[in-house]
Amino acid sequence: MFIRLLHRRVFGELFFIFLLSLASLLSLILIGRMLQLRELFLAQGLGLLEIAELFVYLSPFFMLLLIPIACMLSVFLVFLRMSTDRELLALRAGGVSLYQMLAAPVVFSILCTLLTAWVSFFGVSWGMDNFKSTVLEHIRTRTQLMLQPGVFNRDFPGLTLFAENVDPTNKHLKFVFVRDETRPGVSATIVAPEGVIATDTSKGQILFLLKDGHIYRSEKGKNGERLDVLGFSSYAVRLDLSKLFKGYRIGDEKPKEMSWARLHEVLDDPTYKDVDDGHFLQKVKVEIVKRQSMPVACLVLGLFAIPFAFAFQGLKQYLGLVMALVFFMVYYTMVSIGTSLGEINVLSPAVGLWTPNALFFVLALAGLRMAASEKFPNVMTFLSNIRLWRKK
Template sequence: MFRVSLVHRQIFKEHISIFCLAMFSLVFLIVIGKVLQLRELFLGLDVGILEMLKLFGFLIPAVLLMIIPIATMLSVFLTFLRMSSDRELVALKASGVSLYQLLPAPVVFASLCTLLTLWVSMFGISWGMDNFRTSVLELAQTRAKVVLQPGVFNKSIPNLMIYSRSSSLATGELEHVLVQDTSRDSGGVTIVAPTGKIISDTKMGEIRFVLNNGKLYRQDNNEISVLGFNRYTVRLALSQLVKGVHLGKLRPSGMSYPQLQAIKNDPSLAESQSFIRKTDVEIPKRWAMPFACLVLGLFAMPLACAFEGMRQQMGVVMALGNFLVYYSLLSISMKSGEGGSGISPSISLWIPNILFAGLAIAGLYFTAKERTINLTSMITHVMFLRRKDKGGGTCRS
C-alpha cells in the first residue's frame, strides 16, 4: 500500500511539472500570435509595455478554455509514455500493481484541471473580456482627449473634424466646439455648440461626443438647413479608432454563464436570432470543454501505452493530433448549432466527450488485459517495408 501511494505521488508530481511546462509554452505561442493580431491596436494607441502585459493578462482566460484540456492530455500522455518506454509499467505489473491501481493519480489531476477550467468557463472569460474592453476604452478615450488639442482643427479621427477652443484632459469637458461629420452618405453636417463632453460607453464599445445647446447645419444641394438642439450626440465606434480588435456589442463568447442563461431564459434580450443560436451553442460548450480535461486525461493513458517506445517529441505531435480530432468534432457541432441545423447543441457538443470517453474505457480495459497493439512497432515496420520496396528488393551477395 505504501509503495502504491508513493507511485501515485510521483506520477502526480510528473503530471504537474509537464502541465506547467505545457501551459507556459502554449500561452507563449498564443501571446506571440496575439501580438501580431493586435499590432494595430498597440501602435494606434501607443500602448506601453506594462499596459500591453496587462491587456494580455485579461485575454489569457479566453484561451485557457482550450489550452487547459490540451495541457492535461499532454501531461498524462507524456508521463505514461515515459513510464511505458522505460519499462516502469512492466516492473510495476510484475510487482503486483495493475493499471487500474495507477488510475487515482491521473484521475485526481484531471479532476483538478476540470474544476479550474470550469471556473474559467463560468466566470474567468467574462472577467477577462470586461476588463480588456474597459482598459482599451480608457486608453482610446485618453487618446481621443489627447488628439483634441485646444485651438486646433483636429482630423486624427476618421470622418470627423473637431475643433474646441478649450478642453480638459481630466474631465473631457469641451468649450466652444465645432464638429464636421462626413460619415453620412447623404452629405456632411456641421455642428456648433458652446459646450460638450467626451463620454465612453463600455457596453456599446463607442465614444460619444455630447454637445449642448447648439446648432446643426446641413447642406442639401444649394440649400442649407439649420436645426437647433438642446443635446446632440456624435457617436464614434471604436472600430474606427482602434484597429485589430472587436469592441462592439458583447458577444456570447465573452459573456459569463449567468449572462448566457439570462438570454436563454429571456430571448428578447438578444439582438437577433443568430445571437440566440450562438448563445444556445455557447452554454453547452462552457460545460463540455471543462469535462474534456477528465475525458482526454483518461484517454491519454491507454494511448501512451499503445505508442510504447516512441520518443517524447513525436509523442507531443501524436497527442496534439488526437486533440485536433477532438476539437474538429467539437467545431463541427458548434457550426451546425450556430447554423440552426442538425442535432440540438445541448446534445451534439457532448458527442466528442462521449466518443473519447468510450475509447478511453475500452483502451483502459484492453491495456490492462495486455491486448493492445503496439502502434510504434507497427508504424516502424510499415516504414521499413516502404523503404525496402523503394530500394528495389533485397541485396545479393
Template sequence: MKLLHRQIFKELLKLFGLTVSCLLGLILIGRMLQLRSLFLSQNIGFLNILELFFYLTPFFLLLVAPISTMLSVFLTFLRMSTDNELTALKANGVSLYRMLPAPVFFCVLSMLFTFFIAMWGLAWGMDMFKTSLYEFARSQSRFALQPGVFNKEFPGITFYAHQVNNETGELKFAFVRDQSIDGASVVVVAPEARVISSPESAEVRIIFSRGKIFRQNDDELNVLRFGSYSIRLDLAELLGGYNFGEEKAKDMTFAQLSRIRQDPTLAPYQSEQFMRKVDTEYFKRLTLPLGCLILGMFAIPVAYIFRGLKQQYGLLLAMGLFILYYSMFSIGVSMGEGGSIPPVYGLWAPNVLYVMVAAVGIRFANQERSLPLVQWLAHLRNWRRSGA
C-alpha cells in the same frame, strides 16, 4: 504506492504548469498585434495590453486546459514507458489500474478548475475586458484633442480646437467637419464646446455653444445659427468597430445561459440564431471541462500502448489525436450555431467517442496488448526498413 502516486502527481503538476505557460505565451504573442491594431494609432501602452490579455485569460484557459491536461498525462507516461519504469512496475506486480489514482485525481482537479472558469471566470473576464477597453479608449486614446492639431481618428470626421483642456473637456474655438454623409459636407464652428463621455452608452458627445452650421449640398450652401448643438460619436468607430453594447452568449454566465434556455423571453435578442448560440455556448461550458478528464484518461493508453514506436512518432500521433478532437469540437460548434444539427449532439460526440476509445485503450494497455493500428504501423515501419 503512496510514494509512487505522489511522484506521478508532482510530475503531472509540473508539466501542466509548463504546458499552460507555454501555450498562453504563444497565444499572447499572437494576440499582441491584434490588440495593438485594435487601437491603431491610439496611445495605449504595453502594460495596458497585458492587462487586457489578463482579462482574456479565462477565455483562453477554457480552450487550453483540456489539451494541457492531455499533454501532461501523455508526456508523463511516455517518459515512464521510455525509461522502462512501467516495465519495472509491471514486473513487481503493479498493474496499470493501480497507477490510475494519481492521474485520475489530477484530471479531476483540472476538470473542476475548468468548470470554475466556464461557470464564472469567463463572464467576469469578458466584463472586465469590456470595461477596461472602454476606459483606455476614453481616457488614454489620442481622441483627447491636442490644441492646434487636426484630429481624424473617426472616419469622415475632422476635429480642431484652438485651446483644449483635456481634464474638464472644455474646448475654445472648436471646428468640426463631417464628411460621413453622402452628397453633403457639414461644418460646425463655435467659440466654445465641451467633450462629455458616457460610459453607459459607450459614446462621446461634443456639445457646441453659440455657433454656426455650414451645410453644403452640391452648389447649395446653408448657414444655421444655434445656441447649443451636439454631435454623438460612437467609441466602436474609434476602436476598429468593437461593439460595446452588443450582448453575446459567450460573455454570459452559465446561470444566465440556463435561464434563457428555460425562458427564451429573457434573451436580449428574440431570434432563432441567438437561441442557437445560447444552446451551443451552454453545452460548450459543460463539454470542455469534462474534456479534461476524458482527454487525460485517453492519453494514458496512447503513451502506454505506443511505447513500441519511437517517441517522436508517438508524440506526433498524440498531437494528431488532439487536433482531431478539437476539429470535431469546432465542427460541432459551427453546425450547432448554424442549425445543421442540435448542439447537444455535435458537442457531446467528441467526448463520447474518446471515452469509448479510452476505455478500450486502458484495457489493452493493462494487458500489454497493442491496438491493431499500432501493429499495422509497426509492420509498415519494418516493411520500409526491409525495402530500404
C-alpha cells in the same frame, strides 16, 4: 506508503508538464493575436506593461480551449515516458496494477476540469470585459491628449474636432466645434458652449457629450441641398472605433465573450428571437452547451491519454507530442463540426457538442480495460514487424 509516494511523483510530473504546455501554447496564441492587434497597439503607443495587462485579460478566452489540450498532453507524455523507460513494466512486476496508478491522473484531470469550469462560467467574461474597458480607457486618454486647445483635430475618420479650452483633469471641453461627415451625402456642423469626453463600454465607443448647442445639417437630395438647423440640450457624437483601427471592433456583443448569466438573459429575452433571423439566438444556445461540455473534456481526454500512451511505447517524446496533438485535433474537429451544425440548426447543440466527449470516454474506458489486462496493441511493435516483413 509506496503507492502514495508514486502518486505524488506522478502528480508532480503532470503538474510541471501541464504548466509548461499551457504556458507555451498560450504564448504562441497571444503572439499571433498581438500581430492581429498591432494596429491597435501602435495607434495607442502602449508600453510593454500595458500590453502585458491586456494579454492577461485575453488569456481566459483562449484557456477555455488550451487547458484541455495541456491536460491531455501532460497525461499522455508522462505515461508515454514511464512506458518507454519501462517504469510501468517494473511497477507491474512489483504487483502494482494500472488501476492503482489512476489516482494521480484522475485527480489531476478533475482539477483541470474545475479550473476550466471557472474559466468557462466566469473567467471568459471577466477577461473580455476588462480588456474592452482598458482599451477604451487608453483610447479616451489618447483622445484627450490629441485634443489640443485651439487646434483643429482630424485624426478621427470623418470628424473634425475643435475645442477652445480642454481641461485634462475632468475631461471637460469649452466652446466645441465638430464637423461630422461620417455619413455619405450628409454633413453636420455642431457647435456647443461645453462638452465632455466619455466612453460607452457596452458598445465600444468614444462619446463627445455636448450641451446646449446647435446642429447645422446639410443633406444632398434629388431636389437639391437641404439645410436644417436644430437646437439641443444634450447631444452625443459617437466615434466609430472600427474605422479608427481598421475594422477591429470592441463593442460587438458576441456569445463567445458573454458571461454565463448574460447568455441566459439573452436566451430568455424575446427581443433577441428575430435578431439576424434567429441565427444570433442559435449561437447563444450553442455557446451555453459548449461552456458546459468543454470542462468535462479535461477528464475525458485525460483518461483517454493513459491507455493510448501504452500503444506508443518506445516512441520519442517529440513524436509523442505530435501524436497527442493529432488526437486532440480529431476531438476538436468533431467539436467544430458539432458547433457549426448547431449554429445553423441542423443538429441539436447537445448532440453535436457532447458526442465527442461520449465517444472519447467510451474509447478511454475500453482502452483502460485492455491496458490493465495487457491486451492493448503496441503500435511501435506493429510498425517494426511491418518493416521486417517488407525487408524479407
